[in-house]
Amino acid sequence: MPRAAPDRPAPDASDATEGAEEYDYVIVGGGTAGCVLANRLSADPACRVLLLEAGGSDRYHWVQIPVGYLYCIGNPRVDWMMKTAPEPGLGGRSLVYPRGKVLGGCSSINGMIYMRGQAADYDGWRQMGNTGWGWDDVLPYFRRSEAHHAGETPLHGADGEWPVSTQRVGWDILRAVQAGAAEFGWHPTDDFNAGSNEGTGFFEVNQRRGLRWNTTRAFLRPAMRRRNLRVLTGALTERLLLDGRRVTGVAYRHRGRARLALARAEVLLAAGAINSPKLLELSGIGQPDRLAALGIAPRHDLPGVGENLQDHLQIRTVFKVSGTTTLNELSHSMTARLRMAAQFALTRSGPLSMAPSQFGMFTRSDPALATPDLEYHVQPLSTDRLGDPLHRFPAITVSVCNLRPESVGHCHITRNDADPQPEIVLNYLSAPRDRQVTVTAIRQARRLMTARALARHEPREFLPGPKVQSEAELVEAAGRIATTIFHPVGTCKMGQDRSAVVAPDLRVHGLGGLRVVDASIMPRIVSGNTASPVIMIAEKAADMILGRD
Structure with a gap:
């Protein structure tokens, strides 16, 4: 059941909520993690869930045909069309940096490879102080989602939504x-x-009968029949609403209109390793001096936002x-x-x-x-x-x-504006x-x-x-x-140190009503492809949100 919102003083004038719609959970980002969250949270008919996706529908033939990734990457219909800053280690080249701008997010344009990483990756997370994130802890969540072609085994699931097929x-x-x-x-x-x-x-792939099976098909579309789940595409979230130290909702733009959505329980930020730290910074959450220089009033000092960017x-x-x-x-x-x-x-x-x-x-x-x-x-x-x-x-x-690079970069906004991409520096x-x-x-x-x-x-x-x-x-x-293999992680890293952004329960340090649930929370990049680990993160987050973990 959703948590009851605590009594709150009157919000700041900038966060006035008159005329806002209310939900139990507001999910920002209808990508790889957001689709899983929408499914799991809306399974309780008593929970009202809003999913906001800035991109459009995934009902596009090049999304469904596996080789269509060639026509999706670099296509503004489904790709944010980002680029890295010039990279000294790559001879000053700026790389094309695809990010899914479509329901299903990067699971709609990626390479479809099913890969979990290594047990040692997750045991390493646990040894860094992230209790509950070791291999034995996360394996049940991988299995829960899985519909493996070989059937049920101690390592693989057969009854989940996420198909794992041979090529x-x-x-x-x-x-x-x-x-x-x-x-x-x-x-x-x-x-x-x-x-x-x-x-x-x-490689095993996330396909069914030769077609790409993204998280929209696997998790979201079956849940969209539920009356308690509302999905909006073309909805660009511009900032989080704060009432003191609690996030109470979001301000977003839909069909040219400014809108507000309140979350009685929590806002779940699932916009990915590039856009999640961007939204935190636009909301005044991050490094105060950096934000003030852009004309953004600092609301919460959290120096790790946008740092620790890692990629393969x-x-x-x-x-x-x-x-x-x-x-x-x-x-x-x-x-x-x-x-x-x-x-x-x-x-x-x-x-x-x-x-x-x-x-x-x-x-x-x-x-x-x-x-x-x-x-x-x-x-x-x-x-x-x-x-x-x-x-x-x-x-x-x-x-x-x-698989385990030591070069680390950052991702920060350069303007007080929700539209432009942030500066992406990998330091490859x-x-x-x-x-x-x-x-x-x-x-x-x-x-x-x-x-x-x-x-x-x-x-x-x-x-x-x-x-x-x-x-x-x-x-x-x-x-x-060299080029990226499109695995950015780490920009809202999980941990207990000064540079950590979220705790092991994925709550943002020092703030109520807000969790981050996507690849940005990885403290260290996994030893393999990242899509299915993100699904695992969302599965585990849903249990924590609903008090089952």
């Missing part, structure tokens, strides 16, 4: 890569999600191959394109059903490490840079990322160890291509190029070819 396309060249990896001791695993993701295998940087090595088929050649043949379209239309399989990455490997950059710190995404395609046409020659991309490759791991990763990828199992395909390095050999040259080359 419906195969490539001979990727099977050859797996055989080659075994020559170097990187052996197949049948489950990347058992707590240790070490090994090689074909992807080093995209490319190798030409022969004696096999890749998507490169198929994409430039009208006959092949028509054949692929027909295959998908008739069977929901083939290249149009494929995730951006099909084959993965988790390895160590140093044998002394306890768990893998490198993740490979191997793809039967290549391009000079993301968004460009595929090459006309057959090739594969052997992408590798450092600024930490010496990150540069060292990058050099090791490129050399490891090159070694993989020398496997006997790949000899008949004659791999020939195209990027960064065989002439790049010294450590300095490899670091500089990585800066030219």
